[in-house]
Amino acid sequence: MNSAAQARRLGILAALLGVAAQGLAYADTFLKCVDPATGHTTYTNQAPPKGAQCTRTDGSPVSVMGGGNKGARSTAVKVSATANTSAGSAAAAVDTSTQKTRDGTRRQVLADELASEEKLLNEAKVSYNNGRPLPLADEGVGSPKYIDRVKQIEQTMRHHERNVASLKQELANLKL
DSSP states (O other): OOHHHHHHHHHHHHHHHHHHHTTOOGGGOOEEEEOTTTOOEEEESSOOOTTOEEEETTSOEEEEEEOSSTTOOOEEEEEOTTTTTTTTSGGGOOOHHHHHHHHHHHHHHHHHHHHHHHHHHHHHHHHHGGGOOOOOTTOOTTSHHHHHHHHHHHHHHHHHHHHHHHHHHHHHHSOO
16 A cells, blocks of 8 residues: 555544544543654554654644653653533534444444554564564675664564554444
């Protein structure tokens, strides 16, 4: 899949998740986080990775602030309190059939994205070959170039594993 098509799918996913996530507390909010160093996008309902640029699925920004102790590994997340002022009001009310359609669309987008991530994960696992990928023509098994490539493949595999787990969790949280 090309990057433009993937970006469109991620945009649709973010928009649909935003509609469904309105009015939920942070713990139930799905975040889209982009690592500025690698460009990897991760969806999570956990504290975002340090240094990642995150937005809630409704498009409101999330600022990530480190803890007071420099040695601490915990990350505090500050979510704008004004992100959803109409939640619970008559203006936010949606009739049952419209909500069912939205929920069905959301479920389908999540299922499609899960299938895509699972495919990418399987490709990464095949490439990783249990930590022993086949060396390329210009690298030896112990060469620094080979070792760097193995690490990159492993990072990609772990990234897809986290995305698959997050998408499965989000699908499990959907009301039937």
